[in-house]
Amino acid sequence: MTTETDKTTTEETMTIREMCDLFEVTPRTLRFYESKELIFPIREGTRRHFTRRDRARLKLILRGKRFGFSLEEIRQLLDLYDMGEGKTVQLARTYELAQQHLDEMKGQREELDRAIAELETQMEWGARELEKRRSNAA
Amino acid sequence: MTTETDKTTTEETMTIREMCDLFEVTPRTLRFYESKELIFPIREGTRRHFTRRDRARLKLILRGKRFGFSLEEIRQLLDLYDMGEGKTVQLARTYELAQQHLDEMKGQREELDRAIAELETQMEWGARELEKRRSNAA
DNA sequence: AGACGAATTGACGTGAACGTAAATGAAACG
DNA sequence: CGTTTCATTTACGTTCACGTCAATTCGTCT
Incomplete structure (x- = not known):
């Protein structure tokens, strides 16, 4: 019975610095994206922890940007990708x-x-x- | 001998209003592009007269924008197109x-x-x- | 000459997407 | 325990590509 909230899928979170290095963005950018509700890092006290989901979304965000989509447009598209992950609301x-x-x-x-x-x-x-x-x- | 400064190639100029209607831009936009040296309308007194060349350039400018190029980048590209028209400098x-x-x-x-x-x-x-x-x- | 519409020139405003600096807080190290 | 080292929050600054508004000026129509 490994199907509860699913802890198997290596839900290792990353710090803001690790994220910045991995995606070549600044902390400011990540906080800005969070404020615009494009990503939802977990808060442990005051610190942010970025999940696998955040990483997936950020990847899509950056791609969207390369095509000239606005962050607001990207937010709409991200919702679509989320649908595929289960809910389909x-x-x-x-x-x-x-x-x-x-x-x-x-x-x-x-x-x-x-x-x-x-x-x-x-x-x-x-x-x-x-x-x-x-x-x-x- | 019709090859002086070439008046044959219908060098009919257009007013700013005609340009705006034709390309669906505002006067402000055209003046802005001129200030950025993307187009070079002729000045008759204070008024602007847009040449065939201006029209060709504007067309390319608008296309460039649709691909997310900045105006500065577009200015570089426009120079390339000009090469084709003779000088090749x-x-x-x-x-x-x-x-x-x-x-x-x-x-x-x-x-x-x-x-x-x-x-x-x-x-x-x-x-x-x-x-x-x-x-x-x- | 007077009035009107169209064009021009400043100059300040705007939205998007962050940058940057200052102050504060938590945490890890010697 | 003090000092770096990150991270966070707050908030003002910046670049790009124009928008908008006020004050003129120019040409035209009557």
Whole structure:
């Protein structure tokens, strides 16, 4: 009977410093994210202890940021990921929200594809010009 | 002999209002971009006149923004596009810079692909749960 | 000439996402 | 027990990309 609150899944918590080193963020950032309810470190007295869940969320937060999502938007997405972990509450609304985000992301990808293609063209030009100049200089 | 300063290429300029309507930006935005040397409208007295070049640049500016590039980064990229239009000055440095940006963009695309895949998995879950709930409610 | 609308120039304000400094508290070390 | 060493809280500061408002000025219409 190892299914109570499940202590098997190495619920080793981390200090704020360990988190900062692991994810390359500042303490300020982690506290800020907590204040915005993106992560929920446990409080032992005054100190914070970051759980596996916090780590998973932070990972997603940082990825979201790399795509230009706002922290508020990321918070919405995080809720979706949580759903997968069991509860499945209020799923319909969240599902819709994610669908929206997914559409945006796909649109963004298409545009990115076009932009990359254009840039590559531009750069072939550049490379040829570069070659010309090199041989002229010789 | 129609090749002097080239008046053939419909160099019709636009007022700030026309620009705003066409690109869905505010006057403030255009003036701001000018102050940051992203565009260079002609001055007739006090009024601005936006050229074809300004329009092309603005188009790229807005696209750059959609990818989360900062205005400063965009200014660098704009210089590259200008190269293609003739001068080809200082090409080597600019080329390198663009190569960097391209790599970043490609990396971003890969990550985006993975994220989309994950989200889609998550959403199949969601859709199934939704279906369960619908039939249970009936 | 007077009035009106459109454009311009400061200059201050704003929201997001933290940075940074000061004061305080807990804790570990010699 | 005193002193570093972290961590925390409070709070003001900062950068980016404009928004907003007031005071002019310019061109135009009557």
